[in-house]
Amino acid sequence: MPVLVAALVLVGLIATVNLVLTLGVVKRLREHGELLTTLGGGPASLLAGEEVGEFATVTVDDRPLDRTSLNGETIVGFFSPTCQPCQEKLPKFIDYARTRAGGARQALAVVVGDAEQGADFVSRLSPVARVVLETSDGPMSSAFRTRAFPTVLMVAPDDEGRLVVTDDRVALDQPSALV
Template sequence: MPVLSAVVTLVGILCALNLVLTLGVVKRLREHTRLLAAARGEPSQLEVGEEVGEFDTTSTLGEPLVRDLLSGPVLFGFFSPTCEPCRDKLPRFVEYARQEPGGRSSVIATVVGDADGAAAFVAELSDVAHVVVEESGGALATAFRIRALPSVLRADRDAEGRYAVVDDDVTLVRPADLPA
């Protein structure tokens, strides 16, 4: 019996190690996908100064979200419940959005995936953002040319009145959060 217990314990440890290594490989593949896209000259999202494509969608609460009706800076976040880096970044995004000037009205979060799988993300984001759930290639992801998740951008009207990206790499750290 002690031999059987030892074998089962060893198999359990090997399975746990396999899981950790597999998650590491998946994370590394995501990084490589982003690097390859950049090397081919294909950014993983719109860059600073590029105009946001048109979109006309509805939030989970039935609020209409239309590019041409937006005024002022808006923080956009793109996440997926099947993405480990998204799960890691989501709490920081929620905390950052909670302190956003303009409050909930100046934050739009997109959860890429099916409604059932997105429910936990929607619940976490609903207090701080207008939340949209869409499949891959949905209206908002297409408007921002999102090819990698998570992505956090800020857009605003430029001097010509175009709605364009003003920050394509929002750090989710406010000056007050920085160590002195």
């Protein structure tokens, strides 16, 4: 019987040490996450409720584009042809944009990279969205403060007419409102 009690006490001590270590790891992970956000200068793009900055650019089919061009709820995606997650998310964005009410006028895709690298993305996105091809410091990336890819946002004018992000975590797996 004393051996059984000793074994039970030992298992209890091991479980307690395990719990303390696990809580310590969770605390450190939270601290590291906050530190990475601070060192990185904040979030990867605008957050919900933030106003989109001024921009003026042209689409790949030479049509002018600025903040006033985005009227109504518009999905905006930023993709880089050199990032693997972009390769995986692009088909979902295309399917989502294809079913949006308003068609390509309510979808905007920004391909960040040079023309040669971005050619495949541009050709795949052009049927379902207005497409802009730019460098990482281009007007769209600057206006949306985009620093990570892929980034997908929903934007719309607010009650005062300012273009703001209405959703910074668009669920592309959820069907959009059909045309």
